[in-house]
Amino acid sequence: MSNQTITLRQWLLTETPESRRHARLAAFYQGWLTLRSNHMAMIGLVILVVLISAAIFAPLLAPHDPFVQDLGNRLQPLGTEDHILGTDTLGRDILSRLIYGSRITLYIVALVAMIAPIAGLLVGTVSGYAGGWTDIVLMRITDIFLAFPRLVLALAFVAALGVGIENAVLAIALTAWPPYARMARAETLTIRSSDYISAIRLQGAGPMRIITRHIWPLCISSLIVRVTLDMAGIILAAAGLGFLGLGAQPPSPEWGAMISEGRRFILDHWWIATMPGLAIFTVSLAFNLLGDGLRDVLDPKDSTS
């Protein structure tokens, strides 16, 4: 009977969980409480929620079609009626282009954030668990990739693969995975020698099962933190490639490409390049804030403050 009288909050904060699901939910809730007390992280989260909803509801929110040109109305300044953020060189509404551009940014970030950590996790855990020659070879490959500055390597990859948004994603992902592999390997090495892994092995579990069911889950939390902190870097890299004309191609409203279009008019029509830059800045700042907050919750040992 007493179970029904306690509130949900008490149930979540209990010291003695009754089931595995209960324990998991309670841990999650406590992490959430810590995160919520961190104002900066919450600001970051709010910005990201706004961004994601802007991307989802882009057709409803955008006042104009981002691709429709209106040459009679080109280069309108900020605050023009009907075009709050002005129009660009072809008379397209900048606000609408920003809103649609958030889709591209999220698309790139989501793809890279799926490819790179998973590839890194695979390489790292296999290398850490297998040891021996596999480990040496895989880690040498990782070192090679780490030896290049990221943007320069991404440039070379784009040069080889050809220009375009998918190739930009691939190039960024190819340059982003090695740190994850390093991290996953380090975690695997500490986990591998622990007693409970030996216990599972004695019960007859094969390497596949040990890696996927018992090592991966323990690597996830540090990976998540790292991914969130890397997001800002990914966004900046994608925008940089777009700016160089190697990422998304016009007329696509990618933010970096928009800056590069506005660059020629910077002295007379400053808002064309300024607005997308502010958008990039805001989003990567949000990821950094949230990443810092998540690190305090999930990985307290690395906390700097």
Next chain:
Amino acid sequence: MLGLLFVTFFIGRVMPIDPVLAVVGERATPEQYNVAYLDLGLDKPLIVQFAYYVWDVIHGDFGMSLLNARPVSEDIARVFPATMELATIGILFGIVFGVPLGVIAAVRRGSWIDQIARVIALVGYSMPIFWLGLMGLLLFYGILGWVGGPGRQGIFYEDTFPSVTGMILIDATLARDWGALRDAFSHIVLPASLLGYYSLAYISRMTRSFMLEQLSAEYVTTARVKGMSEWAVVWRHAFRNIRVQLITVIALSYANLLEGSVLTEIIFSWPGIGNYITTALLSADMNAVLGGTVVVGLIFVCLNIFSDLLYKIFDPRSK
């Protein structure tokens, strides 16, 4: 390092552009095509081709630029000093402002200075460098007119003094051409401080966390109990112990500046290696792209090894 070359070699091979066509042109006869094909050694097995490539690179030969038919290594030697100059002034800026900022933020932990340092670092991590460069140009060059515009020199000063080191500031000083020196300085100050800002963000953060670690150590308490002044405790005791770590951080961020300089050079039309790679890339000049990538990669690796060495030399514990 061999692996580094392997990656660039591999990129060069998988790219969809036919290197033979790039040499002989679209309208070559099949005989000409075959001659060029054999000439480039493309009939040999990949491993042999790779060996040739490594041999060439060791001898400083990155092949011919497909665009202007000059050796790539010559081009790189010409553009590299410009990047060096930019990155060096940038890192100096980062050190001069970043280190004291980090130390003060650590000493006055939680104060407004600490908060400001934190905001500066956060903004530095999140700001697209090419956009900040554009805004800087707009404000300081376009509106205020305080600094020189894009490029390294004003047109009046171009080729007025001999190029000795390829670094304009040094060349102008050697030639005692003070007008040119001032002109070159007004051109470099904005891109260099921009790059410097990025290293500042990183250096100040690292300095702060190193200092916090030292300041909580017991010898600091002892020094304070002895009645030493705060200045002596911070700079003569705690700071001495972070110097080695700091050098490593600075070497790393110097390497990162090479990367940041790609976008900065584009914005400021700076004729450095980043600009060179990108221009070559847009005109599908693969030899130049790969050559530039190898050079940047090698410098990156060398700086890493260098900082490891410094660590070994200066930190007695690692022996």
